[in-house]
Amino acid sequence: MPSSASDKAARATLAAIAARAEIARRLEIGAAEAVLRSIVEAAVLLFEAEAASLALFDTARNVLVFRVAAGAQGQGVVGLEIPPDRGLVGYVFSTGQALAISDVARDPRFGRTFAEKTQYVPRSIVAVPLVDDRGTIGVLEVLDKRSEATFSIRDVELAGVFARQASVAIRASRVERDVASLLGVTLGALAGGEAPAGGVEALVAAAVAAVGGPDDPLWPLVDQIAALRRASPEQIELVTALVGVLVRQAERGAGGARGSRRRAAGR
Secondary structure, three states: OOOHHHHHHHHHHHHHHHHHHHHHHHHHOOHHHHHHHHHHHHHHHHHOEEEEEEEEEEOOOOEEEEEEEEOOOOHHHOOOEEOOOOHHHHHHHHHOOOEEEOOHHHOOOOOHHHHHHOOOOOOOEEEEEEEEOOEEEEEEEEEEEOOOOOOOHHHHHHHHHHHHHHHHHHHHHHHHHHHHHHHHHHHHHHOOOOOOOOHHHHHHHHHHHHHOOOOOOHHHHHHHHHHHHHOOHHHHHHHHHHHHHHHHHHHHHHHHHHHHHHHHHOO
């Protein structure tokens, strides 16, 4: 067992890590989804398609959920769910095989009822799986090229490139959850192997609170910085300059306070 001093030092270190993980989480809120949205938007432009969408697998509920979409006919699908063994999307997800179909209405795997819920029934489709080290995690669909009636083998290959980029973005978004789990396990071990009520989340929350609780003025600043993702480059440059001034003032203030304490101690 570690000594009380080393135990306290380890907890302080983990609390600091947890605080930084929370800052990163807040800064990255919506970032992964923004990347996924940019991927489907790029797919629509490249293929000159009517729509493109990404469905991700929700392991807890065993459904595919359409998270992002782009194109004139794409928005109706966002938020809809489908079992992982239904329709063309379910086929691609469950088999891990890409599809390119020129007449979806004739394909027995096509789920017309689901398509009608999106308010758009496609004529042709290319669908490719999103795969990472954990297996198939979702499906990318591109619907109806405006310039041609069918999708080619080359189109399938290009869609696969987009799917790989989406998988990378999703894998990166797992970092925050993995950090939280690791911190929870480690803090639990330091506590003697007994996790408090609330489990891992409570452990991490406690570690973050040890450095700066929910009322700490740091968090509103972090939230505002996260919102700056929508700002223009000129606006970000202005904010960066202002923050730089504040940092220099804070450093001078801290240096002055330390000097005052040293002078007081020498009296």
